[in-house]
Amino acid sequence: MNFKNSGNGEPLQPDMLERRHFEVRTLKSIVLSSITIFAAVCACLPLFSVLIMLIYRGGKRLNLEVFYSLPPTAFETGGGFGNAILGTLFMIGLAALISVPFGIMAAIYLAEQGHCSRIAQTARFCAKTMTGLPSILAGVFAYAAVVLIMGHYSAWAGGIALSILMLPMILLTAEEAIKMVPSPMREAAYGMGCTPSQAMVKVTLPVAMPGIITGVVLAVARAAGETAPLLFTALFSDYWLHPNGPTASLAVLIYNYSGMPFENQIELAWAASLVLVIMVFILNIISRAIGQRKK
Amino acid sequence: MFMKSSDVAENLYKTHSMPYENISEEIVLNCQAERIFYGDFLAVRDSSVPILKNQITGFIGPSGCGKSTVLKSINRMNDLVHGFRFEGKILFHNIDIYNKKVDPVNVRRSIGMVFQQPNPFSMSIYENVAFGLRLNRYKGNMDEKVEQALRGAALWDEVKNKLKNNGTSLSGGQQQRLCIARAIATEPRVLLMDEPCSALDPIATRQIEELMVKLKERFTLVIVTHNMQQAQRVADQTAFFSVDISQGGRTGYLVEMGPTRELFENPKEQLTEEYLSGEFS
Structure with a gap:
């Protein structure tokens, strides 16, 4: 059933252009397509399995009481x-209050004023390095500094540690967003x-605002889930907020x-995980909505 | 309802050639560019172009001959280009705009510009036109001023019912007229146009050309164009630029300048004649 090149001389047969389902070429194509689809599904799998697990384990403990009560003691x-x-x-909120103005203003400088100045290049390099900074180091820094x-x-101290993590993300995304504005408009x-x-x-x-806001929301979402920087700075408390x-x-x-041996606390940990994931989820949806908003 | 293009050309020619003899010869802007650099690259040399009041001055010449560079130097738009350096003088009402004391922002407020690609802001049609007025803290009746500018740009009838729509939603020709309305709303002394029709279709081009001839009653216009016929149709004065490759680089310079008719019918320089005849053969 191999497809033979008919050359220029032979007249075109009606079935020459039809798809041949059992040819090696076709089969190869099907296999490769299936692999890519499989890989794409695998990429979503962790999120969905985590979500299902959280809803299953955390959902039953999730009620209104958890939102307004203090943590329970041992038994x-x-x-x-x-x-x-x-x-x-x-x-x-504190971290955003620090990092958003700094990040956006620095991004304006990088994108608009100092394309190639040494300050801009240094700042850009530092920001890129800082996005890869292990978050625990931000905590250690805030521990030493605050x-x-x-x-x-x-x-x-916790807010400052988180702002150190957010700043480079906001700076880089805001710079990109500002650079995307068509230069004829400028x-x-x-x-x-x-x-x-x-x-x-x-x-x-x-014009750049939707892109900037998307970056800010994503940075906030990331900071919301960070544990390591808070262990050294905010620690934990069983009482209401006292900055x-x-x-x-x-x-x-x-x-x-x-890690506690008490059933009640473990259930609360699951419920808290679910609440945190829902918060991050909502922030992501907001950022998508803003990013896609048509002007 | 559309006139044949030859009729339009004739009409335009009439409107521009009739008052030709009575036009004042006052020089509103005298561009004396000795050398213009982009970094080490000498882009333009020895180009002295006087711009006459209430006339249209056309810049023609092959690509890379520096006509856009000279045009953009006139309102210091080239300051935005890294490595740009201007040697010479541009006298605007006897003030050298390249004097260190001059703020380029103020220069641009009295010398407006229309670009090759229509570039309305991403805001409503009304706000696009009001933009320059707000910049200048205009205190009068904004609605009236916006309408006046849109009428001046022959766009009012097409947009009067959708002033709140985004400027970018208009067609290319309408966008370009919106940009002209935006530029003339602040009543600049001089209006620079960098190939304002090259991104437009023939009908829109015709509308813009008619508009230019009308605008010269109130403003002084300088246009860069690749289109010989367009220069003949609208320009009172024409400056012909060419490229000099003898020194190894590609340096643009002014070959000759004069009243359009004279330059086209009776060029003084051999180079001009060759270029013009090459275009028409």
């Missing part, structure tokens, strides 16, 4: 992790007599409770 039943949710939100000086663990702004800052604020930033003292967070709560 107590009930309880929740309201303080940990609050702590996570507080520290992420905890040791303040003399105690605090939510401030030229038009200058042609109208804009100062560089007017051109940036009135023309470039509004100057040790502060609970979902990530550290999961880490602590999953």
Whole structure:
């Protein structure tokens, strides 16, 4: 059944163009296509299996009580992790408050002012290196820089540690977003007599904004799940949020409770995992929605 | 409803040639470019181009002859290019705009520019036109001013019912007229146009050409064009640039300049004649 090259002289037979299902070529193509589909499915598998596991183990413990109660003591039943949710939100908010303005302003400098200046190149190199920085080092740094000086663990230190992780991500994505703005649009702004800052604020930033926000949301989502930097900085607490003292967070709560020998705490760890994943999930959906918004 | 293009050409020619004798010969802008560099590359040399008030000055010449470079030097758009250096003077109302004390931003506010590719901002049609007015903190009736600019750019009737739509949703020719409206809204003294029709179809091109002839009553226009016929149709003065490859580089320079008719019918330089006849043969 091999397809024979008919050459130019022979007239074209009607079946020459038909698909041959049992030819080696066709079979090869089917096998290779199947492998790529299989690989694509495998890539989604971990997320779905984690989700199913979390819903199965954490779902049954998830009720309203966990959102407003404090963690239980050793043999107590009930309880929740309201303080940990609050702590996570507080520290992420603090981290965003620090890293978003710094990141965006630095990105503006990199993209607009100093394409090739030494400062820009150094900053870009540092940011790229920092995205690969093990997150525990951010915690160690904040421990040395904040905890040791303040003399105690605090939510401030946790927020600073997270902001160190977020800053390079925000900087690099924002720079990309600003660079994506078509340069004719920028030229038009200058042609109208804009100062560089007017051109940036009135023309470039509004167009780049969806990309910048996407980067910010993804950085926030990543920071929300970080445990290592918080172990050295915010530690954990069984009480409600008090920024100057040790502060609970979902990530550290999961880490602590999953290793405990008490059924109640282990169940809470599962429920907290589910809450954390849902938070990250929602943030990702928001970032996608913003990224795809048509202007 | 469309006129044949030859009729249009004739009309345009009439409108531009009739008041020709009475036009004042006041030089509003005198560009004396001795040497223009991009890094080490000498892009343009010895090009002195006087721009006359309320006239259209056309820059023609082969690709790479530096006509766009000279044009963009006039409102200091080239400052944005890394390594750009201008030697010479551009006297605008007797002020050298390359004087160190001059702020390029102020230069661009009185010398407007329309680019080769239509480049409206990603905002509403209304805001596009109001943009320059807001930059200049215009305090008067904004609606009136926007309408006036859109009428001036012969776009009002097409967009008056959709001023809130995004400027980028218009067709290419409409976008270019929007850019012209945006540029003239602030009433610049001089309007620079860098091949404003090269991205447009013949109908849109015709509309823009008619517009240019109308605009010269209020403004002074400088256009770069690759199209000889276009230069003949709209330009009062024409400057012919060419490329000098004798020194090893590709350096553009002004070959000759004069009233359009004279330059086309009776060029002084052999090079001009060769270029023009080459184009038409």
